[in-house]
Amino acid sequence: MLAYLVRRLFLMLVTLFGISIVIFLLLRIVPGNIVDILFAAAGYVDPADKANLEKELGLDQPLVMQYWHWISGFLRGDFGYSYVSEKPALQEILPRIPITARLAGLALLFSASIGIPLGVISAVKQGTRLDYALRVVSLSGLSLPSFWLGLLILTASVAMFGQMPIFNPNPQTWLEAFATYAVPAAAVGFRSAALTMRITRSSMLEVLRQDYIRTARAKGASDAAVNYRHALKNAILPVITVIGIEAAFLIGGLIVTETVFNIPGVARFLVEAIRWRDYPIVQNLVMLIAVVVVSANFIVDMLYAVFDPRIRYTD
Amino acid sequence: MRSVWTLAAMAALSVLTASTITLAGEPKQGGVLRMYHRDSPANASILEGATYSVNVPFMGVFNNLVIYDQHIAQNSPDTLRPELAESWSWGNDNKKLTFKLRQGVKWHDGKPFTSADVKCTFDLLMGKSQQKLRQNPRKAWYSEVNDITTSGDFEVSFDLKRPQPSLLAMLASGYTPIYPCHVSPADMRTHPIGTGPFKFVEFKANESIKLTRNPDYWKKGLPHLDGIEYTIITNRSTAILAFVAGKFDMTFPTHITIPLLKDIKSQAPNATCVVEPTNVSTNIIVNSSSPPFDNIDIRRAMAMALDRKAFVDILFEGQADIGGTMLPPPQGIWGMPKDKLETIAGYGPNVNANREEAKKLMQKAGYGPDKHLAVKVSTRNIAEYRDPAVILIDQLKSIYIDGELDVVETANWFPKVARKDYMLGLNLTGNSVDDPDQSFYENYSCGSERNYTNYCNKEIEKLFDAQSQETDIAKRKPQVWEIDKKLQEDVARPIIFHARAGTCWQPYVKGVTIMSNSSYNGFRYEDVWLDK
Numbered sequence A: 001m002l003a004y005l006v007r008r009l010f011l012m013l014v015t016l017f018g019i020s021i022v023i024f025l026l027l028r029i030v031p032g033n034i035v036d037i038l039f040a041a042a043g044y045v046d047p048a049d050k051a052n053l054e055k056e057l058g059l060d061q062p063l064v065m066q067y068w069h070w071i072s073g074f075l076r077g078d079f080g081y082s083y084v085s086e087k088p089a090l091q092e093i094l095p096r097i098p099i100t101a102r103l104a105g106l107a108l109l110f111s112a113s114i115g116i117p118l119g120v121i122s123a124v125k126q127g128t129r130l131d132y133a134l135r136v137v138s139l140s141g142l143s144l145p146s147f148w149l150g151l152l153i154l155t156a157s158v159a160m161f162g163q164m165p166i167f168n169p170n171p172q173t174w175l176e177a178f179a180t181y182a183v184p185a186a187a188v189g190f191r192s193a194a195l196t197m198r199i200t201r202s203s204m205l206e207v208l209r210q211d212y213i214r215t216a217r218a219k220g221a222s223d224a225a226v227n228y229r230h231a232l233k234n235a236i237l238p239v240i241t242v243i244g245i246e247a248a249f250l251i252g253g254l255i256v257t258e259t260v261f262n263i264p265g266v267a268r269f270l271v272e273a274i275r276w277r278d279y280p281i282v283q284n285l286v287m288l289i290a291v292v293v294v295s296a297n298f299i300v301d302m303l304y305a306v307f308d309p310r311i312r313y314t315d
Numbered sequence B: 001m002r003s004v005w006t007l008a009a010m011a012a013l014s015v016l017t018a019s020t021i022t023l024a025g026e027p028k029q030g031g032v033l034r035m036y037h038r039d040s041p042a043n044a045s046i047l048e049g050a051t052y053s054v055n056v057p058f059m060g061v062f063n064n065l066v067i068y069d070q071h072i073a074q075n076s077p078d079t080l081r082p083e084l085a086e087s088w089s090w091g092n093d094n095k096k097l098t099f100k101l102r103q104g105v106k107w108h109d110g111k112p113f114t115s116a117d118v119k120c121t122f123d124l125l126m127g128k129s130q131q132k133l134r135q136n137p138r139k140a141w142y143s144e145v146n147d148i149t150t151s152g153d154f155e156v157s158f159d160l161k162r163p164q165p166s167l168l169a170m171l172a173s174g175y176t177p178i179y180p181c182h183v184s185p186a187d188m189r190t191h192p193i194g195t196g197p198f199k200f201v202e203f204k205a206n207e208s209i210k211l212t213r214n215p216d217y218w219k220k221g222l223p224h225l226d227g228i229e230y231t232i233i234t235n236r237s238t239a240i241l242a243f244v245a246g247k248f249d250m251t252f253p254t255h256i257t258i259p260l261l262k263d264i265k266s267q268a269p270n271a272t273c274v275v276e277p278t279n280v281s282t283n284i285i286v287n288s289s290s291p292p293f294d295n296i297d298i299r300r301a302m303a304m305a306l307d308r309k310a311f312v313d314i315l316f317e318g319q320a321d322i323g324g325t326m327l328p329p330p331q332g333i334w335g336m337p338k339d340k341l342e343t344i345a346g347y348g349p350n351v352n353a354n355r356e357e358a359k360k361l362m363q364k365a366g367y368g369p370d371k372h373l374a375v376k377v378s379t380r381n382i383a384e385y386r387d388p389a390v391i392l393i394d395q396l397k398s399i400y401i402d403g404e405l406d407v408v409e410t411a412n413w414f415p416k417v418a419r420k421d422y423m424l425g426l427n428l429t430g431n432s433v434d435d436p437d438q439s440f441y442e443n444y445s446c447g448s449e450r451n452y453t454n455y456c457n458k459e460i461e462k463l464f465d466a467q468s469q470e471t472d473i474a475k476r477k478p479q480v481w482e483i484d485k486k487l488q489e490d491v492a493r494p495i496i497f498h499a500r501a502g503t504c505w506q507p508y509v510k511g512v513t514i515m516s517n518s519s520y521n522g523f524r525y526e527d528v529w530l531d532k
Helices: A002-029 A034-042 A047-057 A063-076 A089-124 A129-143 A146-161 A174-208 A211-218 A223-260 A266-276 A279-307 B002-025 B052-061 B115-125 B167-171 B185-190 B236-244 B258-267 B296-304 B308-316 B351-364 B383-399 B410-418 B436-444 B458-469 B473-489
Strands: B032-037 B066-068 B080-082 B085-090 B096-101 B145-150 B155-160 B198-204 B208-213 B227-232 B272-286 B373-380 B401-408 B424-430 B495-505
Touching (some): A034 B410, A089 A129, A089 A279, A146 A223, A146 B236, A211 A223, A223 A279, A223 B236, A266 A279, B032 B052, B052 B198, B052 B208, B080 B085, B115 B155, B167 B436, B198 B227, B272 B383, B308 B383, B308 B495, B373 B383, B373 B410, B401 B410, B436 B458, B436 B473, B458 B473
Parallel strands (some): B032 B227, B373 B401
Antiparallel strands (some): B066 B080, B085 B096, B096 B155, B145 B155, B198 B208, B208 B227, B272 B424, B272 B495
8 A cells, every 4th residue: 555655646746747847838839928918918019128028037048947947946835926917926826725725615515415415316216206307407507507607696696686796805794705605616516516416326326236235125224224324335436536526627617607706716817827828827826736636636546445445555 | 925935935945955966066075986897907007008907997096297187078188187287388389398397296105206207207108218118008109209308396398309289188198197216117017106196005916906095195185085996807797797786886997888788777777877989999900011902902992892880780789980090070089070081982871882883993903703802801809809800701792802700819919910910900999099199100100010001101101290290270180181081092901980888887976077089098086976
């Protein structure tokens, strides 16, 4: 197990190194840098001014040097300065992380707390009206884009209550906090919940047909004991995998949700930074996300062993 | 007797009503004006900016030497008012403009304002300073200024190469704040210091911009507001819903499209909304340096095929203006009168007749029903650009031109245009001052950096200079109209239409005036107050 851990950690580092090169190169392949964009916005270009600005920002250096400056800084925890705001990149990124983390955490919580129980119910009640209704709900969750759902929620709340759940950095009441985080989390988490529901249902159905479930029933175990103690515990592995993958995909959903609900999190900030080709922000932020995703995958793999005693990683 | 009592009661009532009106009209102090901002500006430096995303939120931090009256919608030479300059005078030969400066004005950090600050600001703009602006989009405005000289702490003079009365108009633009000498251009990008009614508090990118009342403002009793807070909301639907729900006192200026205006009026019927021209023209840039548009006949045919009214009807439900380079009257000061405009080929009301003429020109150039000309119509990937480009392509079909839409990301748009890697382009041109000198020199002068098509006509250059030196507006106008007509006939940058847009505010917001011939000059907000 220890050797496996070490090997996985080594692979993590190699993966992150590869990701850093891909991020860096992709950003340079995208046409135009911040200097082009600033001058495009001004509607003119003076070659001398442009050269000065490129020199000031270090964009005149060879790519290898630019990469080295960035990655060595990242490893030291020096994220450089945002080209746009001219503030330390870390100072720009850090306050936004908890906001997105709260949203993502709540969305995942929503996904698991809604998706898993409803998936179990749907499987247990297979072929009933309730099953069909839940399947329609899950299908709609997969079909509705989160930005559309978000706009629908906003429009409905304005039309019905004359209120707008817009981001409040310092919520004073429980209701304000709820409106700030829970509503957008539900909007973005609905899709994950639907996916979780479908995976739970199919996984449960497979497990419920196994011999040991029949044996448990024959021994007189209650429905609840069979469904939750025996079936769900064995059906949960693929669900955990899906939730782990969804954690990585969630950032995509959060970009639009943060835009629609005007939440100043890292997801929307990242898109704006890409728009400006603000390399220090984009590179460091994507690397941080990569670290989180790679770590999440690692944790999911470790959780397998916790949930399924049959799985023990050996060489 | 009864009628006497009735009269007395009516008189008392009318006095009461009159006093109520007076009270309601009396500005109240206090309150924070909450607005949304349509996007996150690159920085806070107005001198380096070229979009009103910068000068709307930060104009209140500063003062100009002179300013357009903030309560008259139409900017004109008659509405120029002194600000940091108490008065101005022209020398006998109209080549020296001298300003007497206001005394006792302090920067937000407590340092005194003097003539040195004025000289510093314009040396920076003219590129004569040790310090440099990262970008200097309006350097050309001061090409006729030889030097800035100071005489004591409170007098400053602009020495000109030749008379240029429009200099005052450019000094009155929201784009011409006076910067302090003691703060570097870099610091002005992140923490601007001004002399204006509001002090900068913070700018969080993609989040918010906050200004607070300057308690030491040199205009006693102003501003009325305790502050202004902009929440940056890039999603227009979210922003408008928030305004409707009462989260904001005002929309971002001219951010409301004509179709959206109906939605707002239905959901927030008490809101005050105005629709004004933005002095932004939608136009066609033509690459006349390579085939097929090096052929003047094809250029003219294209210009004659335009059905401008259709653009206006489809995109603005009829609420936009047709004109030449200069914004059309009545809001535009210098635009051609309708009868003159309609003498230009392609501007006549009979579109079918225009197109028949255009077809003849195309046939002369070798194209016809059996041989269509294939062109790419390049434009930016923004709805305001894309939508008219699609209509343009549809209209070009009528004269044997098959257009293909070429959508270009913003980062690529300008480099693509600069290297002439396009055939036709659908472009938007914003004019920050309604004055021919700004528009002609910036967009049509030989060698100007913003003259995207490299149009260069030495004869017209002479006319540019002639109108520029004319001090009599009545004499200058016909000269301007003649130049504008020639620019359209040369197909220098065919103008399709001049856009209009809406701004809304809650009924308790008082003292807001949306400028009708500029989107850049009306955001000092020192007189705005909240009646609640």
